[in-house]
């Protein structure tokens with residue numbers, strides 16, 4: 001046995017060979033004209049891909065740093081912020097905002113459900129909010145928020161910056177920054193882009209850039225748009241060292257996405273996710289998210305009666321796969337399975353095979369191959 005473990009968690013996701021090769025390239029100086037051209041192209045390509053006519057910032061750091069960057073550049077101490085939370089990562093904005101001295105109002109959905117758009121609208125109408133945050137897919141619940149519909153509604157609130165956490169969604173779930181009226185969108189390299197961890201990408205609309213200007217000097221340094229804008233214009237200039245190999249790795253990921261087609265990629269995620277979810281339900285797991293609001297990038301699967309979390313996940317590991325455990329109220333009651341990025345249906349068939357074997361090891365009565373049959377039938381419908 002090779003000892004290989006498939007990494008089917010909601011990030012980092014599997015990294016394909018051509019992207020790994022970019023990570024292993026010999027380093028270049030950040031001022032090398034070849035690297036400067038590569039970085040500039042990546043910035044432009046990412047802006048075009050997500051339809052952002054403002055500014056795209058692919059920088060060293062993780063998704064959490066992008067969350068701070070979004071808040072830092074759009075709010076000042078004493079402002080009101082509305083946090084629309086569909087789980088653990090939505091909640092993460094609470095502390096980020098409180099530490100900055102913002103007044104925070106939180107709308108927390110029951111896990112697995114969404115906050116209806118009409119309720120968000122009523123809340124926004126009740127006072128003046130400088131910004132509102134929504135996670136597109138909350139990794140803790142596997143819920144996908146209706147960000148396009150919310151974006152339409154946001155047109156009634158031109159003074160509020162609409163911040164979308166796309167960390168577990170972008171380039172898996174369809175997004176369009178200009179078209180959906182989003183002011184700030186961000187993600188991490190390690191999720192649906194299928195690149196190693198260490199880079200985040202933040203897209204800022206023209207409205208978000210104007211807000212940053214209005215704020216004058218801000219307390220934050222590394223994440224200040226104003227520090228990075230000249231670098232994004234001319235990456236040959238220095239502010240802080242770019243993640244050279246991650247720039248190349250991201251460029252390869254963008255090439256793969258363009259080759260597949262952005263919309264085709266999102267459609268593939270949708271089709272594969274629905275087939276995976278049907279297959280997993282046939283094994284007795286319950287998908288936490290309501291059917292109308294299920295993510296296509298991951299599934300959060302509540303255990304059937306009698307299946308113990310620790311025993312099941314270590315059986316999965318022994319059979320060759322890592323998955324993530326449940327968070328918050330679902331710790332020990334569910335597991336989280338990532339199915340985003342550059343994986344294909346062969347990986348998914350293998351995933352189902354491993355899950356069936358692990359179930360059998362835990363003493364469950366499972367008809368071997370049954371979920372794979374469900375999956376294959378869904379995929380060939």
Ligand SMILES: *Cc1c(COP(=O)(O)O)cnc(C)c1O
Pocket residue numbers: 010011062063064065089135137138139165166167168188
């Ligand atoms: C993973 C994740 C984050 C945090 O990203 P890091 O890269 O781990 O800092 C934030 N939001 C969502 C929705 C995520 O899935």
